[in-house]
Every structure is written in structure tokens, then in C-alpha cells.
Amino acid sequence: MIRRSTTLLLFAVLFVSGVYAQKTAKISFLETTHNFGSFSEKLGSVSCVFSFVNTGDAPLIITRATASCGCTRPEFPMQPVAPGDSGQIKVTYNAVGRPGSFEKNISVYANTDPERTTLIIKGSVIPVQRSVAPAYGYTMGTLGLKAVHVPFFEVYTNKTKVEKIDIINNGKTPLTLEFDKVPRHLDVSVLPETLSPGEKGRILITYHADRAKDWGIRRDEFWVKLPSSDKPQPQNKITVSADIQEDYSGMTPDQIAKAPHLEIGNDLVDFGTIKGNTAVSKSVSLTNTGVSNLQIRKVNNESQVVSVSLPQMSIQSGKSIDMKIMVRPSKSRSRLLNHRIFIITNDPARPTISLPVVATFE
Missing domain, CATH: 2.60.40.10 (Immunoglobulins)
Structure with a gap:
């Protein structure tokens, strides 16, 4: 009986000793918060480094690092970090289009207890002064246009659809436009027919899907012929896109x-x-x-x-x-x-x- 009790006691001591002897990894950061302060949006992306040491007695393995926002990208060592060795986690923040103050969390997961460690970056982005785009950003000679591509999106074979391009005569003489190589399923006109100097107007494009004899996504193009040239110039091109469909809305x-x-x-x-x-x-x-x-x-x-x-x-x-x-x-x-x-x-x-x-x- 005494031998049995002694054996059980010895087993318990060995079990407890084994538990407490189990080695663990521990991640210790020099700092867990980084403040970028105020910086200009012109910098684009800014980065900082969080340094750490494995203060445990087992190899440290970082399994993943995730950010609270897609604008923040963490990078971590893929190899195990031995006890006593150090490592770094690089965090990059994309400030483009994000003026104002920010604070983002980065969760670092490793074979530690607890499993997750939270890092924080913060700062303030000073917005850049953006130039205002001209209202008529495209030019063909003295003709200014707001667009050179017209998306019609869905067009149906039993209906016509009209889209427009706003234009302006930037010249000093009246301007009358002509069009060349217009596909048979498009009708193109100008309103008014002649633009006085400085006058605004529009190019009207009518899409006849039934004439196209096609289905699905289709792209077409035609050329603007200016009075100053006897033939269309390659750069004076307007493109048209559409998705030609059959209309089933009236089916019983x-x-x-x-x-x-x-x-x-x-x-x-x-x-x-x-x-x-x-x-x-x-x-x-x-x-x-x-x-x-x-x-x-x-x-x-x-x-x-x-x-x-x-x-x-x-x-x-x-x-x-x-x-x-x-x-x-x-x-x-x-x-x-x-x-x-x-x-x-x-x-x-x-x-x-x-x-x-x-x-x-x-």
C-alpha cells in the first residue's frame, strides 16, 4: 500500500514538473503605438516599424497580422524567431484620398499567450489642393468636348436611346461640324447646327439597337470632321459602347x-x-x-x-x-x-x- 502511494505521488510530481517545464514563446514590443503626427497627403504612403524581442524560451512563430482597414498593410517575418532574438513588423498606411485624422489597429497573431497582440498607428493627413478639371477637358481643334466616350449601357432592340456630349466653340469664328464613318445603327447630329464663337451646344447620338444585328457588349466609333480639315483626323474620334439586349419586360x-x-x-x-x-x-x-x-x-x-x-x-x-x-x-x-x-x-x-x-x- 505504501509502495503504491509512493508511486502515485512520484507520478504526480513528474506530471506537474512537466507542465511547468513546458517552454513558451513571448513577444515583447518596444512600443505598441506609433504616431505619424501631421503630414501631407502628397507623401502618398507612410511606413513605420514596430521592433520586438522574443523574451520566451521557445521559438516565436507569427501566424498572421491583420489591419482594421484595407488602407493599412502590415508585413511580418515569416521565419521563426529564436528565444532572445529580435524582429520587426513593418506597417504601411496609404494616405491618398484620406485627409484628416486616423487611428488604425493591427492585430498580430502568434504562438503566444495571449495569442493576439494589438498595435496602433495614428496621425493626421493634411489634404492637398486639387486643381479643378476644366469643364471641357477634350479638344479637337477649336472644339471643346466634355467627353469622347459615350456609354449607353443597356439598349433594347425594340427601343431607341439617346445620349449627348456637351461641346463648346473655343474659336473666334462660327463652327459647323460633320461626322464620318458613322455606323448604320447610330444617328449623330449637332444642336445647334452652327456654333457661334464661345457658344455651347451638344452632340446628340441616337442608338438603334435593332439595326446593329448584334447582341451583348458592342463598341463602335466615328470621327468628327472639322471645317479646317478636308478629311477626318485620327485623333478626332468618338467611341460608343452599349450592351444590346432583348426586352422581356412585356411578357405575360x-x-x-x-x-x-x-x-x-x-x-x-x-x-x-x-x-x-x-x-x-x-x-x-x-x-x-x-x-x-x-x-x-x-x-x-x-x-x-x-x-x-x-x-x-x-x-x-x-x-x-x-x-x-x-x-x-x-x-x-x-x-x-x-x-x-x-x-x-x-x-x-x-x-x-x-x-x-x-x-x-x-
Whole structure:
């Protein structure tokens, strides 16, 4: 009985000794708050360094450091810090567009007790004096324009849409404009037709989506022809962009119930890692689960690396086809492919479907 008690006591002593003998890391900062004071926004980003020492008896491992704002970026040592050794955490604050006082927290996580240590940066950003942009920031000869790109955003095949560009005659003589190489689905005019010196007006652009015979994102351009030149100058160009869609807002519930519906076999086409320059292809099934015939209006693919082919542009109810997607690594200038294919159909529920295509090249 005495031998058993002695054995238990010895085991308990060894257990407690083992617990207290366990080694731990400890992070000790020379300071946990840094004040940048007042500084000009012109500096852009400012940085400071928080120095620390591992005052524990086990290697210190910092697992992560996070900031309370995306404007603050902490950097920490990735290697373990031995007992007695020192290290640094660099914190950078981006002051651009953030005038006024600030105070940000940085949480440092490590194999310490407690796990988290909080650092603080603060200061005051003096704003820069920004120049006011001219109202008519673009010029074509004596013509001043507020824009040279006109985004129409969504346009529908059953409606016309009008946008404008504000203009001014900065010259000393009357100005009459002409336009060249205007696409057939655009009407362009000037109001007033002749601008007196210093007079303001506008270029009116009318978009006829039904004339374009196209679907989805489309970009066009035309040229402004000034009286001083006998032919359009390359720099006097106006660009127009639009997303051409079919208008389904007037469909009745019965028409929607009888409409086509596209189902895609993959939400993501992942080619994984492609080694070498040999082209690789995958097939994606397109199924019409609706009632009426599905018309594929267009497959929008603006990539030289990716190509898409279809056996046909219509799918009957209950039928499927395979869309072939091919990736050509030799055409890529990057190791990573992150592309999207847009499939445009007459499915009123989802007339445009975005299909991501990703790959890594080695």
C-alpha cells in the first residue's frame, strides 16, 4: 500500500514538473503605438516599424497580422524567431484620398499567450489642393468636348436611346461640324447646327439597337470632321459602347411559362495546370429545359487564348448540345488564365450567362 502511494505521488510530481517545464514563446514590443503626427497627403504612403524581442524560451512563430482597414498593410517575418532574438513588423498606411485624422489597429497573431497582440498607428493627413478639371477637358481643334466616350449601357432592340456630349466653340469664328464613318445603327447630329464663337451646344447620338444585328457588349466609333480639315483626323474620334439586349419586360406569365430555358453543365470550366504549348479542350453541355426552341444569339469571347465552337445555334426543347472550349497556352502572355465567356440566348430568365474559364500554364 505504501509502495503504491509512493508511486502515485512520484507520478504526480513528474506530471506537474512537466507542465511547468513546458517552454513558451513571448513577444515583447518596444512600443505598441506609433504616431505619424501631421503630414501631407502628397507623401502618398507612410511606413513605420514596430521592433520586438522574443523574451520566451521557445521559438516565436507569427501566424498572421491583420489591419482594421484595407488602407493599412502590415508585413511580418515569416521565419521563426529564436528565444532572445529580435524582429520587426513593418506597417504601411496609404494616405491618398484620406485627409484628416486616423487611428488604425493591427492585430498580430502568434504562438503566444495571449495569442493576439494589438498595435496602433495614428496621425493626421493634411489634404492637398486639387486643381479643378476644366469643364471641357477634350479638344479637337477649336472644339471643346466634355467627353469622347459615350456609354449607353443597356439598349433594347425594340427601343431607341439617346445620349449627348456637351461641346463648346473655343474659336473666334462660327463652327459647323460633320461626322464620318458613322455606323448604320447610330444617328449623330449637332444642336445647334452652327456654333457661334464661345457658344455651347451638344452632340446628340441616337442608338438603334435593332439595326446593329448584334447582341451583348458592342463598341463602335466615328470621327468628327472639322471645317479646317478636308478629311477626318485620327485623333478626332468618338467611341460608343452599349450592351444590346432583348426586352422581356412585356411578357405575360403564359409566355414566360412557354419560353426556353438554358441549363449549363458546368458553372466553372477549370483546365487545371496545362504543361507545354499544346492546345487543350473541354466540352460543356448546353440543355434546353424550357418549352420552346432556344436560340443562341451570340457567344461573346474576347480572348486570343480561348476559342469556342458550337455545332448549332439553336436547341430544341429537351435536347442538348456540347460547346467546345479550347485553350491555347502558346497565345498567353501570363501564367494564369482567368477569363469569362458570355452566352446570350432568348431565355427570358437568364438572357446572358457568364461562364468562367480558368487555367495555370507551366
